[in-house]
Amino acid sequence: MTLRYSLLDEPLIGARLTEDGSRVHLSLPALFVALADDRIRDFPALRPHQRHPWHAFLVQLAAMALHEAGQTAPFADEAAWKAALLALTPDDPDGAAWCLVSPPERPALMQPPVPEGTLKAWKNALTAPDELDMLVTSKNHDLKVARMQRCAPEDWLLALISLQTQEGFLGAGNYGISRMNGGFASRPALGAVPRGGWGRRWARDIRRLLDSRAEIVRDMELCEQGGLGLVWLRPWNGIDSLAFTILDPFYIEICRRIRLVESPAGISALATGSKAPRIEAKSRNGVTGDPWMPIDIGAGKALTITAKGFDYKLSSELLFGQKFRSPIAQALIAEDGAQGIVMLARGVTRGQGKTEGYHERRIPISPKVRAFMIQKKTDVLAKIAEERVSDIGKVRGVLWTALATLFENGSSKDKFGDSAKDMANLFAKPFERFEDSRFFDGPLGLNEEVEAAQPEDVRLRWYLDMAKRAEAILIDAFESGPRSGERRYRARAAALSRLHGGLRSDKTLPTLAHHYKAQKDSKEAPHVQL
Structure with a gap:
C-alpha cells in the first residue's frame, strides 16, 4: 500500500475566499497561509457539528508547530509551514502521518499504526464518511446515515477529525475522548470571535494557546517539552492506554481504531474495537486544559450540555457568573478590537446511544460589556x-x-x-x-x-x-x-x-x-x- 492523499502536498481542502466567494482547494500549508491572511470565508463541505472540531484541529496543530519552531506568529509561506509540520513527525519524514491512506504499520492522519501490520481481522467496514462520523440517529429517522456516496477525500478528513476528537462512549469496545466529562457527556466549546473571517479567529486562538502554554502545563501537569502532541503517531494495539501526563498541552487526540483504505471503488474505512480508552484520563472528568472547555468549579468537571443547549440561563452563567472557570479562548484581548466581538458557543448533546441535537449560539458583546469583561469586573x-x-x-x-x-x-x-x-x-x-x-x-x-x-x-x-x-x-x-x-x-x-x-x-x-x-x-x- 502506498501513501495517498497527503495534506502537506495535495489540494484536498475545499474553501471559499472572502474577497469574491470563489471556491478553491488547498493543501494544509496553503490553507494556513490563507488563514493567516484572513482570506477564508468558509468551508463548504463542513457540516455544522464539525465546525468546532475542525477549528480546534487547525488551531492546536498550528500552535504546536509554531511552538516547536520557536515562533510566536504564523508563517507567511507554505514551505515554512510544511517544514514545521514535518518537524512534528520526525520518525516519518516522508509525510505518512499527514496522509489519509498509508500502510497499516505506519501512521496515517488521525489513524494510529496497527502493531500487527494487517487489517485482515478488522471486520467493521464503513462505506461513507457520515457512517464514520460521530452522530447517532434515532432508528435512522432523524438523519439518514451512509448518504454520502459521492464524496471527496476531504469528506473523510472532516468526518475522521469529528469522530476522533469529539466522540464519546458507544458500547463495549468504543471508548470516547479524554476531553469530556464521561463517556455520555459532550465536548462543548466557548470562545471569543473577533470581527473578520475564519482566519482572524484562528490567529487569535493560536495566540491565546501560545500565551497560556505555561499555565496549562502547570495546572494540568503536562509536558512543557517532548510531550506527545499528535496522539495518532503512537502504535495502538487496542489494549494499552496512554498516561495523561506524557501529553503535550496542545495535544490532538484520537479515541478509535480506524484506518482508511482505498480500492477501485474509492475510499472506505475499517474499524475495530478496543479494550481500553486511548488516553487514561477518567479521573480528570474532562479537565484537560482544553482551550475552549468551561469547567464547573464546584464539581471539578468539564461542562456537559443538556438538550436545552446554550439557553439564556446557562449562557449568562458561562459569560458572567462564578460557577464556571472560563476557558482561555473566552478571555478577551485588546487585539480583538472594540466592535463586532461575539461569544460563540457550540456543542453536540450526547446521551446513552443517542444524540440530542447540535447547539450553537452567538452572543454579541457590546462595547460596555466588553469593557467590563476585559477589566474582569463582571x-x-x-x-x-x-x-x-x-x-x-x-x-x-x-x-x-x-x-x-x-x-x-x-x-x-x-x-x-x-x-x-x-x-x-x-x-x-x-x-x-x-x-x-x-x-x-x-x-x-x-x-x-x-x-x-x-x-x-x-x-x-x-x-x-x-x-x-x-x-x-x-x-x-x-x-x-x-x-x-x-x-x-x-x-x-x-x-x-x-x-x-x-x-x-x-x-x-x-x-x-x-x-x-x-x-x-x-x-x-x-x-x-x-
Missing part, C-alpha cells in the same frame, strides 16, 4: 443577568398560573390537574423561547440595558413588553380552553384576572406594579377646573 453584568433570568421566570410563572386556570375551567384553587398543567406548559413555552432569543442582544435585551444612559427605563419597557406578550399568549389560548358558554366566560375571566393580578402584585415585579399603580392613580385623580 459582577455588575452577573447581577443584571441574574435579575433578568429571575424576572423572566416570575412573569412566566404568572402566565403559567393564568393558563392553568383557563384549562381548569376557571378554578380559583391552585391545585391543577395533569391535563391543565400539560396545556399550560405547552402554551407557556413560546414566551420563554422568545425571551431566550432576545436575552442578550435583542430588542430591550441585556446589551441595550447595559449601554443605556437610563437603564431603569429600558428595564421598565422590557417589563411592559413581557406583560403585553404574556396577555397575548393567554388570549390566543382561549380558543383551546373550555368551549361551553358558561364555562368559557368564567374560565377566560378568571384567567385574565389571575394574569393581571399577578403582574400588578408587588411580589412579582415591584417596578412594574408601581408603574401600573401610578397609571391608575393618574386616571382616578380629580380634574380641577380653573
Whole structure:
C-alpha cells in the first residue's frame, strides 16, 4: 500500500475566499497561509457539528508547530509551514502521518499504526464518511446515515477529525475522548470571535494557546517539552492506554481504531474495537486544559450540555457568573478590537446511544460589556443577568398560573390537574423561547440595558413588553380552553384576572406594579377646573 492523499502536498481542502466567494482547494500549508491572511470565508463541505472540531484541529496543530519552531506568529509561506509540520513527525519524514491512506504499520492522519501490520481481522467496514462520523440517529429517522456516496477525500478528513476528537462512549469496545466529562457527556466549546473571517479567529486562538502554554502545563501537569502532541503517531494495539501526563498541552487526540483504505471503488474505512480508552484520563472528568472547555468549579468537571443547549440561563452563567472557570479562548484581548466581538458557543448533546441535537449560539458583546469583561469586573453584568433570568421566570410563572386556570375551567384553587398543567406548559413555552432569543442582544435585551444612559427605563419597557406578550399568549389560548358558554366566560375571566393580578402584585415585579399603580392613580385623580 502506498501513501495517498497527503495534506502537506495535495489540494484536498475545499474553501471559499472572502474577497469574491470563489471556491478553491488547498493543501494544509496553503490553507494556513490563507488563514493567516484572513482570506477564508468558509468551508463548504463542513457540516455544522464539525465546525468546532475542525477549528480546534487547525488551531492546536498550528500552535504546536509554531511552538516547536520557536515562533510566536504564523508563517507567511507554505514551505515554512510544511517544514514545521514535518518537524512534528520526525520518525516519518516522508509525510505518512499527514496522509489519509498509508500502510497499516505506519501512521496515517488521525489513524494510529496497527502493531500487527494487517487489517485482515478488522471486520467493521464503513462505506461513507457520515457512517464514520460521530452522530447517532434515532432508528435512522432523524438523519439518514451512509448518504454520502459521492464524496471527496476531504469528506473523510472532516468526518475522521469529528469522530476522533469529539466522540464519546458507544458500547463495549468504543471508548470516547479524554476531553469530556464521561463517556455520555459532550465536548462543548466557548470562545471569543473577533470581527473578520475564519482566519482572524484562528490567529487569535493560536495566540491565546501560545500565551497560556505555561499555565496549562502547570495546572494540568503536562509536558512543557517532548510531550506527545499528535496522539495518532503512537502504535495502538487496542489494549494499552496512554498516561495523561506524557501529553503535550496542545495535544490532538484520537479515541478509535480506524484506518482508511482505498480500492477501485474509492475510499472506505475499517474499524475495530478496543479494550481500553486511548488516553487514561477518567479521573480528570474532562479537565484537560482544553482551550475552549468551561469547567464547573464546584464539581471539578468539564461542562456537559443538556438538550436545552446554550439557553439564556446557562449562557449568562458561562459569560458572567462564578460557577464556571472560563476557558482561555473566552478571555478577551485588546487585539480583538472594540466592535463586532461575539461569544460563540457550540456543542453536540450526547446521551446513552443517542444524540440530542447540535447547539450553537452567538452572543454579541457590546462595547460596555466588553469593557467590563476585559477589566474582569463582571459582577455588575452577573447581577443584571441574574435579575433578568429571575424576572423572566416570575412573569412566566404568572402566565403559567393564568393558563392553568383557563384549562381548569376557571378554578380559583391552585391545585391543577395533569391535563391543565400539560396545556399550560405547552402554551407557556413560546414566551420563554422568545425571551431566550432576545436575552442578550435583542430588542430591550441585556446589551441595550447595559449601554443605556437610563437603564431603569429600558428595564421598565422590557417589563411592559413581557406583560403585553404574556396577555397575548393567554388570549390566543382561549380558543383551546373550555368551549361551553358558561364555562368559557368564567374560565377566560378568571384567567385574565389571575394574569393581571399577578403582574400588578408587588411580589412579582415591584417596578412594574408601581408603574401600573401610578397609571391608575393618574386616571382616578380629580380634574380641577380653573
